[in-house]
Amino acid sequence: MKKNTDDTREGKDMINEFKTGLKIDQIVLLRLQKVGNSSNGGVFARGLIEDNSGCIPFICFEAGIVEKLRAFDAPKAVRVAGNVDINKFAGDMSLQLIIQKLSEVKAGEDISHLLPQGNFDKAEYEERFKQQISSINDKGLRALVEEVFSGNVYQQFLINPAGMRLHHAYVGGLLHHSVCVADLACALADKIGGMDKDLVLAGALLHDVGKLKEISPDMGFPYTTGGRLLGHITITVMMVSDAAAKLESVDDKKLQQLLHIILSHHGEQEKGSPVACATKEGFVVHYADEIDAIMNQFDSDAGEGTWEFNKMLQRYLYL
Ligand SMILES: [Fe+2]
Numbered sequence: 001m002k003k004n005t006d007d008t009r010e011g012k013d014m015i016n017e018f019k020t021g022l023k024i025d026q027i028v029l030l031r032l033q034k035v036g037n038s039s040n041g042g043v044f045a046r047g048l049i050e051d052n053s054g055c056i057p058f059i060c061f062e063a064g065i066v067e068k069l070r071a072f073d074a075p076k077a078v079r080v081a082g083n084v085d086i087n088k089f090a091g092d093m094s095l096q097l098i099i100q101k102l103s104e105v106k107a108g109e110d111i112s113h114l115l116p117q118g119n120f121d122k123a124e125y126e127e128r129f130k131q132q133i134s135s136i137n138d139k140g141l142r143a144l145v146e147e148v149f150s151g152n153v154y155q156q157f158l159i160n161p162a163g164m165r166l167h168h169a170y171v172g173g174l175l176h177h178s179v180c181v182a183d184l185a186c187a188l189a190d191k192i193g194g195m196d197k198d199l200v201l202a203g204a205l206l207h208d209v210g211k212l213k214e215i216s217p218d219m220g221f222p223y224t225t226g227g228r229l230l231g232h233i234t235i236t237v238m239m240v241s242d243a244a245a246k247l248e249s250v251d252d253k254k255l256q257q258l259l260h261i262i263l264s265h266h267g268e269q270e271k272g273s274p275v276a277c278a279t280k281e282g283f284v285v286h287y288a289d290e291i292d293a294i295m296n297q298f299d300s301d302a303g304e305g306t307w308e309f310n311k312m313l314q315r316y317l318y319l
């Protein structure tokens with residue numbers, strides 16, 4: 001996963017660029033490791049602060065803050081202010097943050113620098129996504145895809161992950177995955193021939209759109225209640241059906257074929273699809289989806305030529 005090192009947002013220094021003497025006041029992910037009593041009778045708390053560029057230890061001697069930190073039973077995004085200094089106890093000139101102030105993150109504050117970033121160019125993929133939509137020749141299908149990806153849905157589609165942990169679990173992962181699946185599915189459709197390429201393209205672009213209601217783009221990418229109760233395949237079908245009802249421009253048979261691609265994109269009922277693939281277009285989108293999710297597993301920080309256990313595939317992969 002690419003580390004975000006080119007962050008130039010005002011008032012925010014990425015942790016991997018921290019230097020001695022720097023005063024900071026920004027949102028970090030704080031992991032508490034220990035709260036205790038110091039030798040001079042005071043209290044202290046220590047742990048780690050992180051963003052997606054790196055991680056350094058923190059120490060805090062302010063009694064009021066230490067008291068608040070005692071309640072932290074999980075890593076939490078918080079605003080901290082303090083000084084970056086040499087960690088005298090580490091003995092290797094490494095840095096630590098001395099926390100002097102701590103406050104809650106307010107609703108709507110930007111925490112994107114704490115979230116994992118994918119190794120892809122978001123602007124380029126957004127452009128490719130728009131081109132893919134405009135290359136759908138069937139006017140009814142194109143209008144339907146445009147309707148689904150309109151307004152807030154489109155804005156969220158650009159930032160949402162496609163997974164909590166297993167694949168494309170980073171900001172913009174859903175956009176990245178959808179564009180790649182559409183590219184792969186179109187290449188297969190071209191090579192194999194004898195199928196409705198517009199349906200393949202529309203199906204590939206739409207297949208996982210319900211994930212933006214199934215998985216939250218907040219810290220840790222948690223599942224939503226609606227997501228757990230309905231699942232992304234059902235949510236996607238609901239979104240596409242609602243858009244189709246609104247437009248009334250899609251041929252009924254085409255709509256049924258499109259819904260089949262969405263419903264069968266996991267391939268088999270044992271893998272969560274309500275129906276198994278029964279059309280050429282359904283198989284093509286399913287295999288494009290599967291190969292893209294698998295190839296994404298090789299996008300790792302671990303060095304080339306190393307073995308890494310992969311949770312999604314339940315095996316070691318040779319990178
Ligand atoms: Fe899916």
Ligand SMILES: [Fe+2]
Binds near residue numbers: 177181207208289
């Ligand atoms: Fe997918």
